[in-house]
Amino acid sequence: MSFPPIPSLPLSVTDQMGRRVAVPFPPQRIVSLVPSQTELLFDLGLGERVVGVTKFCIHPVEARQKAAVIGGTKNFHLEEIDALNPDLIIGNKEENYQEGIEQLAAKYPVWMSDISTLPDALDMIRRVGLITGRKPQADALADNIQTTLGQMPASEEQISAAYFIWRKPYMVAASGTFIDDLLQRAGFRNVFGQLGRYPEISAEQLQAAAPQQILLSSEPYPFSEKHLAEFQQLCPQATIRIVDGELFSWYGCRLQHTAAYLRELTIR
Known part of the structure; x- marks a missing residue:
């Protein structure tokens, strides 16, 4: 039945x-x-x-x-x-x-x-x-x-950084974003942390901020190795690297792998 x-x-x-x-x-x-x-x-x-x-x-x-x-x-x-x-x-x-x-x-x-x-x-x-x-x-x-991730040890000295999510125009992750929260937990100081959300910035603003590291996200804009020279020319003293945007901005189960990734970024 x-x-x-x-x-x-x-x-x-x-x-x-x-x-x-x-x-x-x-x-x-x-x-x-x-x-x-x-x-x-x-x-x-x-x-x-x-x-x-x-x-x-x-x-x-x-x-x-x-x-x-x-x-x-x-x-x-x-x-x-x-x-x-x-x-x-x-x-x-x-x-x-x-x-x-x-x-x-x-x-x-x-x-x-x-x-x-x-x-x-x-x-x-x-x-x-x-x-x-x-x-x-x-x-x-x-x-x-x-x-x-929530118990990552506090860094003794913060690394100044800019996190780019877009190109033409340049856009960065700033205050009030999940990315900014993770940057702080990893020991980075967001040089655009005084701005809100995802602002457009100019090359001159980036040069004036003079970050120690420039992080180019793999998403939403697909930054890749071919973009490194562009940013190195703007900030010759900065370390430029491509970072996994999913581990910085996907806020579900992928966060299980984020802590190890952030530690690797800050010790290299």
Whole structure:
């Protein structure tokens, strides 16, 4: 004898933007609008429930093979999301766009993260675990990240640094960003820390700031070895290096590997 499926019970939660969201518990059809949170869902063993991801959700490799690709982080294909009939959508304040989120929230439970510090990221991991029925796994993951990354020894002497995320125009990560928080934990002093978020800067501003190190992120702009000479000419005394942007800005399970990477950067 077959029985009808048991309907999901609603779980009323508050997301990181202070919005109340009623989430069917546990959710069975999840759309993730954020690459690092997609990776987190798979890491928590929820891959079979993830039905939609963005074109930028490159980790794990099977994410875009198993789930439908519903556009980018800034341009959702709303009709494709409708076809998936999600019972939970997970987004992020910075990485997604307000108009699209509002349109989705009018139809579906949309849980939003808002992350600018390591404690924010750990809180997100724990809350995503709670609303998806993976609380023990998420708590263990957050505890591990807190142990390795949250307790990095303070550096005796900070290294002045500039962290570039874009070229033409030059753009850097400044105060109020998750990247800036990690830079400080690693022992770097952000020479543009007096500016807000992701400002455009000129070559003259960079030269005046005279950082000891210039860190060129592998994403969102794909900096590579061919760009080293450009920055070396601007700041001949600086050490220029390409850094793994995912380990600086993906705020999910990838943070398990960030502490070791940051230590390597500061001792070389």
